[in-house]
Every structure is written in structure tokens, then in C-alpha cells.
Amino acid sequence: MSSKLGKKRLFISPMHLLWAIVFGGLFFAILPAISGHESIRSERVGESLLVQAPAQSGAPNAVTAVVVWFRGLDTLGEVSVLFLVAAALGMILGRGKNSTEPESKPNEIVAHAKTLVLPHFMLTGLYITIHGHLTPGGGFQGGVMAAGMALLLILAGDRVKHLHALHFLEGLVGSLYALVAISGIWFAGSFLGNLIPIKTEAFGTLFSAGIIPVLYIFIGIKVGTEIISIYDNFQRREEA
Amino acid sequence: MNLSLETVLPAFSLMLILLGLWGVATRKNLIKIFISLSIAETGVNLLYISMTGFVHGKVPILADPTVTSGYVDPLPHAMILTSIVIGTAVTALGLALTARYHERTGTLNVTKMKELKN
Amino acid sequence: MHPVLFIAVPLLAAFLAGPLSQIARKGWLPSIILVIAAIAAGSMLPSVLVQPINETVVIAAPLGINLYAGPAAILLILVTSIFGILLTGSKELRDHFEKSTPSTVLALLHFAGIFGIFLSGDLFNIFVFLEIAALSAYAMTAFSDTTASLEGAIKYLLAGSIASIFLLIGIAVIYLHTGTLNLAELSSTMPMVPAAAKAVIISAILLALAIETELFPLNLWVPDVYEGSGSALSGLFSAMTIKATLYLLFRVITLFGVDQSIIDLLIGAGLLTMIVGELGALRQTNAVRMLAYSSVAQAGLIVAGFFAGAHSAAIVAMIAHSAVKAGLFLIIALAGLSGSVASLTGIGLKNKFVGVTATVLILSLLGLPPFIGFAGKLLILQGLNSSVGIGAVILVLVASLVEAWYLLKLVSLIWKTESTVEFSFKPIHTVILILPLILVIAGGVYPKAILSLTDKVANDLVDIQSYRTNVLGGSATIESTDLNGGTQ
Amino acid sequence: MITVFGILLMAMIAISAVKAITTTKLIDSVLFFSFVGIGATILFALMKAPDVALTEAAVGTGLVTLVFLSTLRRTSEQEHGDEQ
Numbered sequence: 001m002s003s004k005l006g007k008k009r010l011f012i013s014p015m016h017l018l019w020a021i022v023f024g025g026l027f028f029a030i031l032p033a034i035s036g037h038e039s040i041r042s043e044r045v046g047e048s049l050l051v052q053a054p055a056q057s058g059a060p061n062a063v064t065a066v067v068v069w070f071r072g073l074d075t076l077g078e079v080s081v082l083f084l085v086a087a088a089l090g091m092i093l094g095r096g097k098n099s100t101e102p103e104s105k106p107n108e109i110v111a112h113a114k115t116l117v118l119p120h121f122m123l124t125g126l127y128i129t130i131h132g133h134l135t136p137g138g139g140f141q142g143g144v145m146a147a148g149m150a151l152l153l154i155l156a157g158d159r160v161k162h163l164h165a166l167h168f169l170e171g172l173v174g175s176l177y178a179l180v181a182i183s184g185i186w187f188a189g190s191f192l193g194n195l196i197p198i199k200t201e202a203f204g205t206l207f208s209a210g211i212i213p214v215l216y217i218f219i220g221i222k223v224g225t226e227i228i229s230i231y232d233n234f235q236r237r238e239e240a
Numbered sequence: 241m242n243l244s245l246e247t248v249l250p251a252f253s254l255m256l257i258l259l260g261l262w263g264v265a266t267r268k269n270l271i272k273i274f275i276s277l278s279i280a281e282t283g284v285n286l287l288y289i290s291m292t293g294f295v296h297g298k299v300p301i302l303a304d305p306t307v308t309s310g311y312v313d314p315l316p317h318a319m320i321l322t323s324i325v326i327g328t329a330v331t332a333l334g335l336a337l338t339a340r341y342h343e344r345t346g347t348l349n350v351t352k353m354k355e356l357k358n
Numbered sequence: 359m360h361p362v363l364f365i366a367v368p369l370l371a372a373f374l375a376g377p378l379s380q381i382a383r384k385g386w387l388p389s390i391i392l393v394i395a396a397i398a399a400g401s402m403l404p405s406v407l408v409q410p411i412n413e414t415v416v417i418a419a420p421l422g423i424n425l426y427a428g429p430a431a432i433l434l435i436l437v438t439s440i441f442g443i444l445l446t447g448s449k450e451l452r453d454h455f456e457k458s459t460p461s462t463v464l465a466l467l468h469f470a471g472i473f474g475i476f477l478s479g480d481l482f483n484i485f486v487f488l489e490i491a492a493l494s495a496y497a498m499t500a501f502s503d504t505t506a507s508l509e510g511a512i513k514y515l516l517a518g519s520i521a522s523i524f525l526l527i528g529i530a531v532i533y534l535h536t537g538t539l540n541l542a543e544l545s546s547t548m549p550m551v552p553a554a555a556k557a558v559i560i561s562a563i564l565l566a567l568a569i570e571t572e573l574f575p576l577n578l579w580v581p582d583v584y585e586g587s588g589s590a591l592s593g594l595f596s597a598m599t600i601k602a603t604l605y606l607l608f609r610v611i612t613l614f615g616v617d618q619s620i621i622d623l624l625i626g627a628g629l630l631t632m633i634v635g636e637l638g639a640l641r642q643t644n645a646v647r648m649l650a651y652s653s654v655a656q657a658g659l660i661v662a663g664f665f666a667g668a669h670s671a672a673i674v675a676m677i678a679h680s681a682v683k684a685g686l687f688l689i690i691a692l693a694g695l696s697g698s699v700a701s702l703t704g705i706g707l708k709n710k711f712v713g714v715t716a717t718v719l720i721l722s723l724l725g726l727p728p729f730i731g732f733a734g735k736l737l738i739l740q741g742l743n744s745s746v747g748i749g750a751v752i753l754v755l756v757a758s759l760v761e762a763w764y765l766l767k768l769v770s771l772i773w774k775t776e777s778t779v780e781f782s783f784k785p786i787h788t789v790i791l792i793l794p795l796i797l798v799i800a801g802g803v804y805p806k807a808i809l810s811l812t813d814k815v816a817n818d819l820v821d822i823q824s825y826r827t828n829v830l831g832g833s834a835t836i837e838s839t840d841l842n843g844g845t846q
Numbered sequence: 847m848i849t850v851f852g853i854l855l856m857a858m859i860a861i862s863a864v865k866a867i868t869t870t871k872l873i874d875s876v877l878f879f880s881f882v883g884i885g886a887t888i889l890f891a892l893m894k895a896p897d898v899a900l901t902e903a904a905v906g907t908g909l910v911t912l913v914f915l916s917t918l919r920r921t922s923e924q925e926h927g928d929e930q
Contacts (some may be wrong), residue, residue: 023258033558034250039537046315054305062300062314077486085329087460088497136896144904174373191362234916263867294893335917341508342921
């Protein structure tokens, strides 16, 4: 395998070789710094958060507790990044003449299979989203899963017909997310604060984790709609 | 055997990052450059996960709220979730710009980007 | 006043821009948000000068994310939003905002990202906000949809992505060795990090920030971006975006407490950037590109000055540069010209006010008295003289001569009689130029007033001990228990 | 056992990554890139990060590959990527 690569144009130009030497040097320069596992803090921040997670957030899935709540500001930023790209794509690719016609015939198999597969996609997405604090997964994964349905439709030749409705939903859910986060300042002591009491006695059930499932549903819908609009923008094709 | 995943993985992820950056530095096709960039980002994600202490820890989903030791560090996981999505966003934006650039000029070659030269 | 609102309100406005497209379409939404931010920052400033605000998000500082609103952050938010208003309110940008809601969204998110960079006290959170600001900047560069702007956007995106990969490597090594991401805690744990790891951390983060702050030799893409994005956006980047990344560079490097050799390297890089920038500007025929090179040079001078110990002067220079560049780019945008230097001929005779403003701003940029630029440059020279030596001073003076060459040529063009191109200014559009004009003159005539403010601000940047107590000490630890108790 | 499997997986990822960067046809490049993503997904799952594995599968591999393919289709009129 590698001999075949070597014979082809792997290091064809001296520039490539030069860059390879540069990055090879970087490899040996950085390597000592990334091995070893002792940290100066006796307990890493993440480990401390894990200890705090059950009592404070009520979520068995510590990753969810950290992502949605303890470092919720990161996640709000991350959702905004997706929103930003969806908007930017609408601006960049939406220019020129758009054809809303599918430019290839819908695949027969895909077109028929969708009625069978769609409900399952939706259901799985919903399940993953609302169980995000209990099992692996959550809003992002569930949102993408549910959006997979729409991607399937687009692949099958459909277009997103109610683009306005999609954008409205996207903006509505995003502002709800931000509003819930902001209202935490006054009603729960801090930005993204917990507005819903945590039920520590019911640890591990659907309603144990206070605000986390609510936020994750917002994130799920937002991510799902954003991904649909990103992909739909890519499929919108200028008439050749 | 001394060769555990925990010692190999940092080196491997670093190699993947630098391989990706090498691709960015040497490729001329914009789509190739974005593929290389995505490979480097995958390497970064693996680097983060390599420091959670995964050999001895358990998946950080707590069965009992009173037992909180013996799990892997969840913070790098959280950071990677963010970084994957941001990486995807950057790639999508870059490809959209590339596609539009191609519609206007008919080329994907970075060395032909000469519009802005003094 | 909660600092988090600086981030949350622009985000909320961006999310609502779609549903509220009827209001957003008017093109004033970004300006309104900036006005609100400026008013909020202005009202917070007096109290923040006495006692900085440290806001906890969900869980107290070393564990969670904190937002630190110190004098430096709030003053720079105030300055950048005031001069941002000049550009977002300009005809050129409002046309974009009117044409499509996405452009409004991009501008609002850009502001949210910039305010986040100023406020956040957590390294990974800063990365997220840096990405928001950067991604929106890439997309905004492509506003005008010309080949040049797309090319600029792609170059910007590639440079920024490489910067973010290095930043992520740096953050990973930091977390591996210290176990924390909080800047205040890192300021005390960084000295204990093994030398090899510390070298990697500092080089990775410096590399990333040098790309973002446009230091030589990692700034080859900058003029392309500016030229591609047009004058109003260039003004926005000059007045707001670079200021945020410069602040980040100063904050991170001071807190990490790097060796003197790194400081020397940064001063050298700054001076080199200045020389390269001025020489680059000298041979430009495009006005936007010329001012872009000049921005690069000024950023280099500010970096050299700050690390040479002239902290207060660097802040003054940042404020002065924001004002000058916002004004000059706005004038080019208002003239609505092709951007070539020759087409600015006779602009001053067409409209006296614009001509006087342009002249004053250019003279301040040059560092001539009695304008604010003079105070900044003089103090930076003093700092360079005492910490580097007379050689650096001579270098800056030589660069200033080069700068004088092309800038004075520009002034003489502005007042030249024969005008070749037809253009006119609507008086209503030029009124806003009074803002930078007042700041530049008032700051030059009463430098004491500005300096007493920037001294406090610089002290906030340099005094690590008080930053640490403000973020970690005393009352900050109560919230975590409070939060749980409050909901029961 | 897991170690051996992991190392094999890493070898597969490394080869796919090299192929993705050096191969001449863009469509092959995208396919090899998706192998890198799938390999990384399995690696994340091995390293006790199921949340990350799910995200990498859905977003980092699935969506990105789709976006790459659509871009290829949009730009496929000329130049099928002979210039590496």
C-alpha cells in the first residue's frame, strides 16, 4: 500500500518535502508535551464537575450535565455558530438564479422507503433528545437524527417548501433558549440557572434533571432546523 | 505489553493533526484543502479524548448518585462536542465560499487566486 | 448590570432577526444593539473602575465559566461599540442589512463574539467566542459577492482555521498539565507547568493569536481581506475586531507570565510588523488597501509598545486607532468611490467638514500634536526607549517618516483643486464624523483626562493579583451552594 | 485485545487519511475522508465517549461527507481535480 503511494506523487515536489520536514520536526517538538497524565490541580476541573453533577444537576449523564449546564455558555455559543453558518450559507449560496426543481429524478427506492423510514427517524431523534441526560446522546445527536429525515426527503428530490416556517421555527426556538437562559439571572441566581427544581430522590428518571431536558429539546430543534437549512442551501443549484 | 492505547493515542492524534496541516500547506485544490483541514480537526478531537484517563475509567453515566469515582473526565468530551460542531460549521462555510467562487471563476485552484495582488 | 447581557442580548437579537424581519429589514438593528451596548458600558464604567464585576455562569469560577467585566474590558467595549456604530450606520453596510436578513444576523453575532472575547474568563469559552467572531467575519467579507471578496473570505477562513487548530492544541496541553481552563487559576498554576510543555503551550497560543492579531509574518492575508471586503467592513474590522484580539493577546500573555525572551520576541515581531506594514502601505494605489497596511503597522506598534511596558500608552493608541480608522474608512465609504487613492482628489474642497476631519484624523494617525495620536506615540516611544533602547525608537521614527510620506501625500490630494470624479456627500451622513473628531482633538488637548482613565485600565490588565482575587477570591465561592439551595 | 483492535483501527485511519490527502480524484478523497470519520467514531466509542461517538457519526462524518459531496456536484462542471 505505502509503496504504491510512494511511487505516485506523494513527495513529488521539494516544497512538499520541505513542509513534511517542518511538520515532522513539530511532531517531535510537541510529543513530549502531550504524554503524561499528572495535572497540577489535584482533581481536574472535569472530575470536580463530575462529583458535583448528580447533586446539582440531577443528570446521570455527566457529559450532558457539563455540556448543557455547567458549560452551557459554550453550548449557546456553539448553537449560535451553526445558526451563523446557516444564515451565511443562505446569503452566499442563495444568490444567483435558484432553481427549485430537483435536477435529477427522485430515486424510486428512496421515494418509497421514506414513508417507512421517516417515523422511525423522528421517533429515534425525539427519544435521543429527551433522554440526553440519562443515556448517551442528546439534543445535538437527536436533532441531527431527526434532521436526517429531511435530508432524506431532499435526497429523494423534494425541496423544503416552507422555508419561511423553518426559519421562523429556528429563530423562535433560539430566542426561547436565550430567553430561558437570561431569565435564569433573576429567577435562579445565574445565567442559565435552574428554573425547575431538581428531584434528587428521583435520580435517573426522565424528570430528575430540572432544566436540562428543556434546554436539550430547544437545542435539538434548533440544531435540526439549522442542519436542514444548511443542507438545503447546498442542494439549491444554480441553473446550469 | 507496554504498548497501551493511552500511550499510542496522543502520538497518533498529533500525527493526524500534522498530516492534515501538511495537506493544507501542500494541496492546491480548495476541496482537498478543506478535507485536510477536517482531518486535522479529527486529530485535535482525538487528542482531547486521549487525556480523559479512559483505560481505567468508566463511561461517565452515573448509576448511583453517591458513587462518583472511577469515571472518565467528562470535560474533554464536552469540549469535543463543541469543537466537532464548530469544525463542521467552518467546513460548511468554507465549502460554500468555494462553491460560489467556483461559480464565478470556474477554478478551485488556490494558486490561481490572483484577484487581490498589489 | 450583568455582563452576560452584553453577549446574550445580541444573540437574542440575532435569533429574532428572522421572525422580526420587518423591523430588522430597515437595516438599523446592528446599530441599535451597538448603541445599547455603548450606553450599558458607559453607565457601568464608573462603578467598574472602582470594583470590577465578576459574573458566575451556573457554577463558581474555577469549575465553571466566569465573565470578568474589569475596566479594560468595559472601556474597550465602550470604545469599540461607539466606533462600530459609525460603520454599521453607514449607507454601505445598511444597504447590505436591508437586502437580506442573514447579513444582519452575521453582524449581530459578530458583536456577540467580540463582547464575549472581552468578557470571558475561561480559555475554551474564549475559543468559542473567537470562532463566532471569526466565522461571522469570514462570511461578512463575502457580503459584496465579487470575486475579490470571495477570495478574501477564503483566505481569511484558511488563516483563521489554522489559528484555531493551534489554539485548540494549546488548550489541550494546558488542560492536560494543569487540569483547569480558568484564566485566573492558570495565572497561578502556569509557573508550575514543566518547561517543555510550557514552551508548546506558549508557542501554540502565540501562533494562533499572532495570526488573529495580524503580526508579521503571519499577516500576509490581511490586506487581501480588507480590500476584498470593502471600506465600511474594513473599518469595522479595524475599529472592533483587531481590538478584541489585541486585548486577548495582552490578557493571556500577561496572565501566563511568559519569560523575558518571549516578551523580547513579541516586541521584535511588533516592530517588524510595523516596518513591513508601513513599507507595504507606501506602494499602494488602492486607498482601502493602503489603510489596511497602515492598520497592520499600527497593530504592530501597539503590540511592541504594550510589551515594552508602555501599557497605558498602548491603550491610548488602541482607542486613537479605533477612532481614526473608523473615521477614515467611513469617509471612503461615504464617498462611494472605487477606492483608488487618486479618486479621493479634491474631496476636501467638495465638503470642507469632511476634508478637515480627514486631515485631522490623518495627522493624529501620524502622531502629530495636538491630537490624541501624539500622546499615544510619545508614550510608546518612552516605553521603548527605557526597555529596549534607542535603536527601537529610531526604528519607529523611521517608520513614521515612511508613514508621513504616504499620509501627507493623501492630505495634499484631499485639498487639491482639480477634481476628476463626480461625487457628493449628503450632510446628514457626515454628521456622525463628529464623534471621532471630538475624541481625537479632545484627547490631544487634554491628554491628562484620557491618561488617568487608561492608567487604571492598564493597571487592570497588568495587575494579576487583583484579577485573581476578583475572580476566585472571597464571595465567588458562595454561588454554587446558593444556587442549589435557592431552588429547593 | 482492545489494544490490538485500537491499533489496527488507527492504522486504518492513518492510511485513509494519507490516501484522502494524496489521491488525485476528488470523489475518492471524500470517500477516504469518510473512512477517517468512521474510524474516529469507533475509536471514540472504544475510549468511553459514547456521546462524542454519536456526534462524530452524525455531524463530523455524516453531515460533512454530505456537504462535501454536494459541493463536488456543484463544482463538477470542469476540472475533476487533476491538480491534487
